[in-house]
Amino acid sequence: MCNNHLKPRPYRLLSIKKESFTECTFRLECDHTPVIGQFYEVSLPRVGEMPISISGIGSGWLDMTIRAVGHVSTAVHTLKPGDNIFLRGPYGNGFPMAEMEGKHIIIAAGGCGVSPIRPIIEHFYNHPEKITAMDLLFGFKDPSLVLFNQDIDRWKEKFNTIITVDQSCSTWEGKNVGLITEYVKQVKIPDFQNMEVIIVGPPIMMKFTAQEFIKHGVASERIIVSMERRMSCGVGKCGHCKVGDKYVCLDGPVFRYDQAQLLID
Amino acid sequence: MGKSLSHNEFNVLLGALAKDYNIYAPARFEKQGRFSDTDIIRYRQVSQVEEIVWQAKSTYSPKEVVMPVTQTLFYFTQTEYREPETDTRPCLVFLRACDINGFASLDKIYLENGGTEDIYYKRLREKVKFILIECHTSFDNCFCVSMGANTTDNYSMAVRFGEENIQLELKDEQLAGYLDNIGQGNDFKPQFIQENKIKVNVPSVAEMPDWIYNDQMWKQYDHRCIACGRCNTTCVTCSCYTALDVLYDDNCQVGERRRVWASCHIDGFTDMAGGHGFRKENGARMRFKVFHKIYDFNKRFGKHMCVGCGRCDDNCPEYISYSNCINILNDRLKEGEKASV
Numbered sequence A: 001m002c003n004n005h006l007k008p009r010p011y012r013l014l015s016i017k018k019e020s021f022t023e024c025t026f027r028l029e030c031d032h033t034p035v036i037g038q039f040y041e042v043s044l045p046r047v048g049e050m051p052i053s054i055s056g057i058g059s060g061w062l063d064m065t066i067r068a069v070g071h072v073s074t075a076v077h078t079l080k081p082g083d084n085i086f087l088r089g090p091y092g093n094g095f096p097m098a099e100m101e102g103k104h105i106i107i108a109a110g111g112c113g114v115s116p117i118r119p120i121i122e123h124f125y126n127h128p129e130k131i132t133a134m135d136l137l138f139g140f141k142d143p144s145l146v147l148f149n150q151d152i153d154r155w156k157e158k159f160n161t162i163i164t165v166d167q168s169c170s171t172w173e174g175k176n177v178g179l180i181t182e183y184v185k186q187v188k189i190p191d192f193q194n195m196e197v198i199i200v201g202p203p204i205m206m207k208f209t210a211q212e213f214i215k216h217g218v219a220s221e222r223i224i225v226s227m228e229r230r231m232s233c234g235v236g237k238c239g240h241c242k243v244g245d246k247y248v249c250l251d252g253p254v255f256r257y258d259q260a261q262l263l264i265d
Numbered sequence B: 001m002g003k004s005l006s007h008n009e010f011n012v013l014l015g016a017l018a019k020d021y022n023i024y025a026p027a028r029f030e031k032q033g034r035f036s037d038t039d040i041i042r043y044r045q046v047s048q049v050e051e052i053v054w055q056a057k058s059t060y061s062p063k064e065v066v067m068p069v070t071q072t073l074f075y076f077t078q079t080e081y082r083e084p085e086t087d088t089r090p091c092l093v094f095l096r097a098c099d100i101n102g103f104a105s106l107d108k109i110y111l112e113n114g115g116t117e118d119i120y121y122k123r124l125r126e127k128v129k130f131i132l133i134e135c136h137t138s139f140d141n142c143f144c145v146s147m148g149a150n151t152t153d154n155y156s157m158a159v160r161f162g163e164e165n166i167q168l169e170l171k172d173e174q175l176a177g178y179l180d181n182i183g184q185g186n187d188f189k190p191q192f193i194q195e196n197k198i199k200v201n202v203p204s205v206a207e208m209p210d211w212i213y214n215d216q217m218w219k220q221y222d223h224r225c226i227a228c229g230r231c232n233t234t235c236v237t238c239s240c241y242t243a244l245d246v247l248y249d250d251n252c253q254v255g256e257r258r259r260v261w262a263s264c265h266i267d268g269f270t271d272m273a274g275g276h277g278f279r280k281e282n283g284a285r286m287r288f289k290v291f292h293k294i295y296d297f298n299k300r301f302g303k304h305m306c307v308g309c310g311r312c313d314d315n316c317p318e319y320i321s322y323s324n325c326i327n328i329l330n331d332r333l334k335e336g337e338k339a340s341v
């Protein structure tokens, strides 16, 4: 009897944490360990299905941080701890964690893009001896949309952290305003060989941030991005995520930028 | 083994087969065509040879047998997903060489891509035996020869329909018993079309150069194509779908998850939450489809997706010719980068 890859399984919600007025982190009980950077198809019976990245991995649990933007993503916000949420996965390739070891890691993330890279930061926060340095560059639309405030306060203690907002307001305690690309030059890169840049965010942000790093001397093979496409299956059948000869759900979502550049929609 | 049967004998054969098989063949649906007073020919279950349209190409392809337009994936309540029952009867499908080769393209996606098998497709596909319809002549817009899809040996039985009698070749021993006492033995073997009026030169480049993606050749389709998706729905090798949940009524807690055919030409195919999408121009969608059919798919699976059935050209309401587009593409690539500026 072969497996039905489209069949979701129930997982119990352990807790729900509000991150911003549109985003919550859902912690669920989980019996397996995905690779950082993979995603799941999250289902609500009678509403639909959507791809969501892992924003945290622990022993026996997973975190997903979901922004309410449409049908399914809004409906999940009505769930309560103890309820079931339906998942299938994990899917996709994930980040090359082993290749990052012994190197200087630079992470540039915009908005929701901070979710999939959060487990990378936590991993090296707990194992700082595995890398030479880490710089964090985060961009958010406005101060009310800054995600993972408490985590960022912790990360700051160990890693150089720059947070910028597109639009400031009176409650913004940080000093940085403007697009992420303007802050790329503040990151000091002593060795262009032994490093990896990870960029995750909206398509335009990834493109311009990558170009900015390249302008400062980083080779495109040293840049890693995580792509987002419409997905209706996650397993290479529905065709929605196809770009060139690649399927983002199978061959991605993580790509080296020199490869990603060759994929023309 | 070959046989010659009268139409009456063939109906006796179909009757015997129908006890054990669902028999699908192209049939006429009157006045449902693209223009008023025209018919469409599409697949349905048949029981008599008179129902089978063998004199013309079918409007829609036989892929519906293994890939229904809408298909239930699950029935659900709030707490569980339940798979629907499937009809376990085996199927016989009457189809042409190009379409048999088209199923091989569908198989690549549904049974191979990503190393997983789609169970819904597999359950239907496993039950199918092919009955080849021999083509007497090449039809309008066919270019199966250019795509190397004009021949096949992947069939259980091959049939040459004629006004007087019907010749058949039997390859599948499981079907032999049905023919024991009917018809006269001969050594019939089907012939295959060796030449089409339309010839297509598929570009043989290892990599498409960057400039061709934005070349002016795609611009004409921005306005000519109306993004109706008919080229995709009639194509035997288009396999995309969208899943959606349906409620039986507003108060009801039960419903189902379905998948329905999706089309890369139609608005919204790439749309994501927040309104972000790709390929807004219809010309870019034409380019995406053409590259998938004769370049991307081949790069991934070592076989062209398109089999040259010509249905996309038969059915485009704007008379856009996909086969001509491939030839234009081939010429542009030959003219080279210089010509693009």
Ligand SMILES: Cc1cc2nc3c(=O)[nH]c(=O)nc-3n(C[C@H](O)[C@H](O)[C@H](O)COP(=O)(O)OP(=O)(O)OC[C@H]3O[C@@H](n4cnc5c(N)ncnc54)[C@H](O)[C@@H]3O)c2cc1C
Binding pocket: A039, A048, A049, A050, A051, A052, A053, A054, A064, A065, A066, A067, A068, A069, A070, A071, A072, A073, A074, A112, A115, A116, A227, A228, A229, A230, A231, A232, A253, B271, B272, B273, B274
């Ligand atoms: C690999 C991947 C990882 C993602 N990770 C996260 C995450 O961690 N947190 C988060 O908040 N969002 C994430 N998204 C985006 C999230 O999938 C969409 O916001 C979500 O699909 C919206 O669904 P909806 O039903 O609420 O929206 P609607 O607009 O009602 O969507 C209707 C349908 O369109 C499709 N769709 C719409 N937007 C997208 C989209 N952006 N990507 C893919 N399909 C879409 C879905 O199939 C959905 O069922 C991710 C997307 C991808 C591809």
Ligand code: SF4
Binding pocket: B102, B231, B234, B235, B236, B237, B238, B293, B305, B306, B307, B308, B309, B310, B311, B312, B313, B322
């Ligand atoms: S692209 Fe056109 S010619 Fe090729 S298989 Fe599809 S319908 Fe037939």
Ligand code: SF4
Binding pocket: B224, B225, B226, B227, B228, B229, B230, B231, B232, B265, B315, B316, B317, B318, B319, B320
């Ligand atoms: S090419 Fe023709 S059939 Fe296809 S979407 Fe455009 S107008 Fe419709």
Ligand code: FES
Binding pocket: A230, A231, A232, A233, A234, A235, A236, A237, A238, A239, A240, A241, A242, A247, A248, A249, A250
């Ligand atoms: S999400 Fe369906 S093919 Fe990738």
